[in-house]
Amino acid sequence: MRDFPQAPTPAFLFDLDGTLIDSVYQHVVAWRQALSGMGIDLSVWRIHRRIGMSGGLFVSALLRETGLQLTKEQIDELQTHHAExxxxxxxxxxxxxxxxxxxxxxxxxxxxxxxxTSGYARTARLALGLLGLPENTPMVTRDLVRRAKPDPDLFLAGAALARVEPAHAMVVGDSVWDLLAARRAGALGIGVLSGGYGRDELERAGAFRVYADPADMLDRLDELGVRQSD
Structure with missing residues (x-):
């Protein structure tokens, strides 16, 4: 019988906020507090819709909606206030x-x-202890790439860290920005509802499967090609 190439083991690239940790609304409140501190009043729902983007794009998008303009120094200051x-x-x-x-x-x-994650190491690495993970856990943060989501840089770097081709990886995320970046990286997208986006939104953005949360995904790993023998 002829030998055929063996299919590669699937690999997973996880977003962090809203995907592995329940932190989306803490980020929303933190951004609102930072914005208010600079005299910018925005509704919470407008902020939530941008969570998952890089901080710079996040600020630019929100400022576009308000018609305000900030200098590069003010945007940097705003991101620092958000982290604090x-x-x-x-x-x-x-x-x-x-x-x-x-x-x-x-x-x-x-x-x-x-x-x-689009988050900087300063805040993102706080999650390692929550998840019971060691400091050397494979993690790519905003500090390590040129551009964050919706650009594909984070997931391309994550695939390299996991030593897989992006086409052999599946991106797990809670926002449309995760799934857009996954498509641009050439990876399959998996959505989770735990960040507040709806199933229809995630599917339209490219999710081929949508799960309620990580526990639901764990129960259905066979749907993603992960077998007990892997």
Whole structure:
């Protein structure tokens, strides 16, 4: 019988906020606090719709809606205030149901994975302890790439860190920005509802499967080609 090439083991690239940890609304409040501190009043729902983008694009998009303009120095200051406000709320952030168990199960099955987040290391690495992960966990933060989501840089870097081709990776995220970046990276997209976006929005953005949260995804790993023997 002829030998055929063996299919590569699937790999996963995880967004962080709203995907592995329940932190989206802490970020929303932190951004609102930072914006208010500079005299910019925006509704919470407008801020939420931009969570998941890089901080610079996030600010630019919101300022476009208000008609205001800020200097580069003011935008940098705004991002610093956001980080400080988020750190004040970090004690209220919790892992999403099943997130630690999902990562542990993938590791036990020998499935490569990495965390890829638009957040800076200053705030993103706070999540490692929450998830019971070591400091050397494969993680790509905004500090390490030229551009963040919706550009594909984070997921391209994550695939390299996991030592897989982007086409062999699946991106797991809670926002349309994750899924747009996944498509641009050439990876499949998986949506989770735990960040506040609806199923229809995620599917329109390119998600080929949508799960309620990491626990739901863990229960259905076979749908993603992860088998007990992997």
């Amino acid at each position: 406000a988020y750190e004040q709320q970090a004690h209220s952030v919790r892992p999403l149901p099943g997130s630690a168990e999902l990562l542990a199960e993938l590791s036990a099955r020998g499935v490569p994975w990495a965390i890829c």
